[in-house]
Amino acid sequence: MGKFEIAPARAKLFTHRGGQAVQLPEGFAFEGAEVALRRQGNAVILEPLPVKPPRTRAELEAMFARIDAEGGADFPDRDQPPMQERDFDW
Template sequence: MLSRSRHKRHQTPSAAFSRPFANASAVRLPRGLGFEGDRVRLRRAGEAVLVEPTFTSVSEWFVALDRFASAPFVPEGRRQPSMPERTTGC
């Protein structure tokens, strides 16, 4: 299974199929599932292999994170219990 991470550039298909090249472990990503740049990060998650974009600089990484700045981190707000009162055992 090929999966894109949360760094989508535009609306893309959520799944597609491809075939490995000859006897190699290389797989060509179908159109619409590609990434900008010339490197990707691969990691195994159970039976799946995740393909994620890599960033060549910290500033690129922050620019990618800024895409999510308009969405609240916790949409419904924090529902955290109040802190208990502390008593000193003098």
């Protein structure tokens, strides 16, 4: 490893119910209870699962409450051109 390279983070492995589990270090946690899993060469890639759309009004309201609690949606400002004047001779 070169002088300025940062060592990769390490995780503990343990056996649980016949499978192998990974204890992720702080800063690598995922939200939710499951992740997508795939192999790429010798690497095993963990990725967050896509967020399922809310199915009920209560789930929708909970989603908006979470967004509001986090400071709201962060949409960039748009430079919207003015509406065009149209002359319809009907």
